[in-house]
Amino acid sequence: MWTYGKSFFRDLPWAKRVKSSFLLVVLTAHFIYLLARTVSFSHPPVTSIPEILSMLAFSVSVTYGVIERRSRATETGYFILNIAFFFQLFSSVFIHDMPIVPEFMKSFWFGVHITDALLGYAAITISAAYGLLYLMLYHEIKARQFGVIYKKLPNLETLERMNFIAITLAFIFLSLAITAGVIWLPMAFPGNSYADPKLIGTASIWLMYGVGIISKMRGLLRGRSLMVLSICAFLVAAFSMTMINLFFSNFHHFN
Amino acid sequence: MMLACVGISHHTAPPGMIEEVFFSEAEVRSLLPELKSLGISEGVIFSSSSRTELYAYSDQVDLLADSLIYFLRKKKSIEARVPAANFFSLNGSIVAEHLLNVATGLDSMIVGDNGVLTKIRSGFEMANQTGVAGPIMKRLFDMALKCSQKTCDTTSISEGAISVSSAAVELAQHIFDDLKRKTILIVGSGETVQQMGLSLKERGIGAFYVTHNSAEKAEILARTLGGMTIPFDAFRERLSGVDIVLSSLQSAPFILSKQNIKDAERGRTRGTLLLMDLGMPRNIDPFATELEQVFLYDLDTLTILVGENISRRRAEIPRVQAIVTGELARLQRSGKPWDLLMQPRT
Incomplete structure (x- = not known):
C-alpha cells in the first residue's frame, strides 16, 4: 500500500516499477501465513472474526491483483489496498488461537464455501470502490475541475471496465460459494432447511449482480448509472448481511 | 582551455x-x-x-x-x-x-x-x-x-497539454480507454478543428467522418485526415454511432439542438459521447451537459485546462x-x- 501510495501521490519511478512485484511478494507471504495457520490448527482460517478479516484482506488483495493484471491499470491500487490493510490491521491486533473448533469447520467443503464467499464479498467491495473512484473522476470532468483525481486516475472507461471485472468476479465467486454451500449443508447439518436467512440474502445479492451483468452486457446499464448501482448493491449487501448476522439466529453463525 | x-x-x-x-x-x-x-x-x-x-x-x-x-x-x-x-x-x-x-x-x-x-x-x-x-x-x-x-x-x-488541440486529446484520453476504437465526427473545417483532428489522428483514432455545409470543404478536410464525408443534412442521424464530435461552424441557431442530442443519446449503443463545441456562436445546445453520459466542452474549457497545466508545470x-x-x-x-x-x- 505504501509503494502504491508513493507511486500515486509522489510519482516516484522506483515505486511505479516495484509496486506490482511488492504486491505479489505480500500476497505470497499472506498465503503462506494462511496455509501455515490451516496446517497448524487443522481447520481453514475462517473460524473467528479476526481470521475472517485476514482472509478478507487476502481476498481483496488477490481480487485486486487479478483486476490489475487484466486491466493493466495500476493507479487505483492505493485505494483498494487500503481496504485490505485495515482488515489485516484489525485482524493482526485481535487474532487469537482457537484450540477447539467444531468438527464441521474442518470440512473441505466448508473451506471452499467460506473462501469463495469471502472472495465474492471482497470483489463486491472492490466493485464499489471502483464505482466511487469513477464517480469522483466523472464529477471532476463534468464540472471542468481538472484536479488530482483527473490527473492521476485511469480514464473513465478503464475504471468502468475494472468495476465490471470486479462485478463479474463477485458473481463467479458467489456462484461457487452458493454451490459449495448447497452441497455441504445436508452433509454438515442434516436437519436444516435451505430457507436460511443468510443463504437467501446471499442468493438475492447473487441474483442482483447477475441481473446487473446481463444489463451491462445488453447495453441497458453503463457509465454513471452502473457505478451508482454497484455502490448501492454493495451497501445493500453489507447492510443485509449485517442485519442478518445481528438479528437472525441460524446455523450460519459458525462461531 | x-x-x-x-x-x-x-x-x-x-x-x-x-x-x-x-x-x-x-x-x-x-x-x-x-x-x-x-x-x-x-x-x-x-x-x-x-x-x-x-x-x-x-x-x-x-x-x-x-x-x-x-x-x-x-x-x-x-x-x-x-x-x-x-x-x-x-x-x-x-x-x-x-x-x-x-x-x-x-x-x-x-x-x-x-x-x-x-x-x-x-x-x-x-x-x-x-x-x-x-x-x-x-x-x-x-x-x-x-x-x-x-x-x-x-x-x-513536462506533463499536461499546453495547446488547445492537445488539450482536446488529453480530455478524450481521460474519458476513453482506447482511441483506436473510437469514431470521430467533425462538423466544420476551421483551423482549430483541423489541428485537433490531426492531433487525434496522431493518437490513432479509429475512424473520421467530416461534414460541412460546403461539401467541398468537407472533402478537403476528410482527405487531410484520411476520413469520409457525410452529407450535412444527414449527419445528425449518425450521431448515435460516434464517440467524439468536434464542431466549429459559424451558424445560428444551434447545429445540435436539445432534441438532436436527446435522440442521439436514446439511440446510442456505444458508451460516452464527447462533444467539443469550438463554434462562435455556440454550435451545440448547452443542455447536453445535463445528459449523464454526454460531456460537452468549449474553447474556454480547453483554454482553462491548458492554463492549469502550465501553472502545474511552473510549480x-x-x-x-x-x-x-x-x-x-x-x-x-x-x-x-x-x-x-x-x-x-x-
Whole structure:
C-alpha cells in the first residue's frame, strides 16, 4: 500500500516499477501465513472474526491483483489496498488461537464455501470502490475541475471496465460459494432447511449482480448509472448481511 | 582551455529569425568537420524550430564568441537578415547550466516543453559519429540527457497539454480507454478543428467522418485526415454511432439542438459521447451537459485546462532547478578539467 501510495501521490519511478512485484511478494507471504495457520490448527482460517478479516484482506488483495493484471491499470491500487490493510490491521491486533473448533469447520467443503464467499464479498467491495473512484473522476470532468483525481486516475472507461471485472468476479465467486454451500449443508447439518436467512440474502445479492451483468452486457446499464448501482448493491449487501448476522439466529453463525 | 556556447532562441530573437538559423540534420553533419578549422577541439550543434546552439571546447585557444556566431550566420547565409546581436554567447560554468536548463525544459518558451531533447540527442550522436565530440562533450551531454530523464521520471514539469488541440486529446484520453476504437465526427473545417483532428489522428483514432455545409470543404478536410464525408443534412442521424464530435461552424441557431442530442443519446449503443463545441456562436445546445453520459466542452474549457497545466508545470520549477543544481555540483566535484572549465571567464 505504501509503494502504491508513493507511486500515486509522489510519482516516484522506483515505486511505479516495484509496486506490482511488492504486491505479489505480500500476497505470497499472506498465503503462506494462511496455509501455515490451516496446517497448524487443522481447520481453514475462517473460524473467528479476526481470521475472517485476514482472509478478507487476502481476498481483496488477490481480487485486486487479478483486476490489475487484466486491466493493466495500476493507479487505483492505493485505494483498494487500503481496504485490505485495515482488515489485516484489525485482524493482526485481535487474532487469537482457537484450540477447539467444531468438527464441521474442518470440512473441505466448508473451506471452499467460506473462501469463495469471502472472495465474492471482497470483489463486491472492490466493485464499489471502483464505482466511487469513477464517480469522483466523472464529477471532476463534468464540472471542468481538472484536479488530482483527473490527473492521476485511469480514464473513465478503464475504471468502468475494472468495476465490471470486479462485478463479474463477485458473481463467479458467489456462484461457487452458493454451490459449495448447497452441497455441504445436508452433509454438515442434516436437519436444516435451505430457507436460511443468510443463504437467501446471499442468493438475492447473487441474483442482483447477475441481473446487473446481463444489463451491462445488453447495453441497458453503463457509465454513471452502473457505478451508482454497484455502490448501492454493495451497501445493500453489507447492510443485509449485517442485519442478518445481528438479528437472525441460524446455523450460519459458525462461531 | 575554454568551454563556450553560442546560439539563438526565443530569449534573443523573434520566431521568424530563429527559423532562418535552422540547420537540418544533413546540414549539421556537413558542418561538424569544419569546426576544427575554428580551433575547436570538441563541438556539438543542435537545431530545432525553437533554437539553434553550438557548444564548443578548445584546449588550446580562447574561443571568440563573435567568430562562432559569424560561423553560424555565414553557413546559413543570413548575415544581412539576422544580426549577431540576436545571438547569445556563454562560457564557463554557465554553459553546463544552460544545457541542463534546455534539456529539462526550464529554458523553453513554454516551461517543461522538452521537444528539443531529440535534437540534443541527435546533435550529440552526430558529433560523436564524426569524431567531433570528445570526452568533454560526452560528459556534458550525457549529464544533460540523464538530467532530463531524471526530471521526466521524478517531476511533472513536462506533463499536461499546453495547446488547445492537445488539450482536446488529453480530455478524450481521460474519458476513453482506447482511441483506436473510437469514431470521430467533425462538423466544420476551421483551423482549430483541423489541428485537433490531426492531433487525434496522431493518437490513432479509429475512424473520421467530416461534414460541412460546403461539401467541398468537407472533402478537403476528410482527405487531410484520411476520413469520409457525410452529407450535412444527414449527419445528425449518425450521431448515435460516434464517440467524439468536434464542431466549429459559424451558424445560428444551434447545429445540435436539445432534441438532436436527446435522440442521439436514446439511440446510442456505444458508451460516452464527447462533444467539443469550438463554434462562435455556440454550435451545440448547452443542455447536453445535463445528459449523464454526454460531456460537452468549449474553447474556454480547453483554454482553462491548458492554463492549469502550465501553472502545474511552473510549480515544478523549483524541483527541477534542484535537480540541475545537484548535477552541476556533482560535475564540479568530479575534479579536473571540470573545476577549471567551470570557472567563469571574463
